[in-house]
Amino acid sequence: MKEISFININKQRWSAFDDQISRKKEMTPDDLASNYILLTDDLSYARTFYPQSGIVTYLNDLSSRAHSIIYQNKKEKSNRIFDFWLHELPLSIYRARKDFLWSLIIFLGAFLLGWISAIQESDLLRVILGDQYVNLTLDNISKGDPMGVYGMTNPLEMFFYLAFNNIRVSIIAFLFGVLTPLGTALIVFRNGMMLGAFLAFFFQQSLGVVSVVTVMLHGTIELSAIVLAGGAGIMMGRSFLFPGTYPRKYRFVKGAVRGTRIIMGLIPFFILAAVIESYITRHYNQMPLFMQVLIIGLSALLIVGYFIVYPKYVYSNTLNQSKNGEANRTVKKE
Secondary structure (H helix, E strand, O other): OOHHHHHHHHHHHHHHHHHHHHOHHHOOHHHHHHHHHHHHHHHHHHHHHOOOOHHHHHHHHHHHHHHHHHHOOOOHHHHHHHHHHHHHHHHHHHHOHHHHHHHHHHHHHHHHHHHHHHHHOHHHHHHHHOHHHHHHHHHHHHOOOOOHHHHOOOHHHHHHHHHHHHHHHHHHHHHOOOOOOHHHHHHHHHHHHHHHHHHHHHHHOOOHHHHHHHHHHHHHHHHHHHHHHHHHHHHHHHHHHOOOOOOHHHHHHHHHHHHHHHHHHHHHHHHHHHHHHHHOHHHOOOOOHHHHHHHHHHHHHHHHHHHHHHHHHHHHHHHHHHHHHHHHHHHHHO
16 A cells, blocks of 8 residues: 555544544543554554655654553553453454454354254264273263263363363464465364264264253353354454455454454453353263253353454444544534
8 A cells, every 4th residue: 555545544544543642631531542552553564665754753752652651650451451352352343343253154064964964974983082981971961971081181281271271272273274274274173173072972862952052161261262263363363364455464464463362352252252161061961951051051152242342332332432533623623
């Protein structure tokens, strides 16, 4: 993009924000933080492609003034964490929404394929899940404890193993998106196929309901986080392959930064899923059904609320504040 085009596209928003900073008492914290995030994106772009231009100096000065206002009389560390979870991460999630959708489609398609394969060919089930796991589960079923695999390990050891493994898988899924989304898609596909074969196996044993409820105790968060990590990897690969009107390097770097932000944001969710799987799922046969449904419902509410509803709200709020800032500037001129 030519520098003059870059300036013409954004100058009204910059001027409006400049006016807001000079009238900082009229700004809400959300307004200031949202515009600051957009401004730092512009500054990063300008530094990359117009390093000798005066626009870099202007944007750097503007962002420095905004930064001073945001963090004055506050501890930067605590406010930075607050801003990450309430503004930066939700905006990154919203911008990757289409990539998350593709990841979900791949996962569900693989789930269906795994289900059909396990139903039609029992030998393929053993290929997907492994002979040892299938034999162990059949043994547990004969003992009247079909999901007993969740209670075979010390809960603390199980927690550390699951948390580490799930975070590792999410990072690998993301990194496989470098240069192409295909690597990430394969990891998402594999997880979806394993889940489909797993549940189909239990339905064949007339244990469908107990298997679904037990798995979703922790799986509501865990599986959602895996799909989201896949979406982050797809976004990074797509940014490199399809840069649009932006230079390929810029789009790739932006995609990598946003994807890394998403992966970091998923870590607490993987830890929470590991806590549930290690300390709660093992008691599936002792818990009343309503308690299990409550845990699943609250988990689903957390995922839908933070990863679907809230990002849309933050983005709409950011957009409206930007428009209002330009409108206020116009009124002031008149």
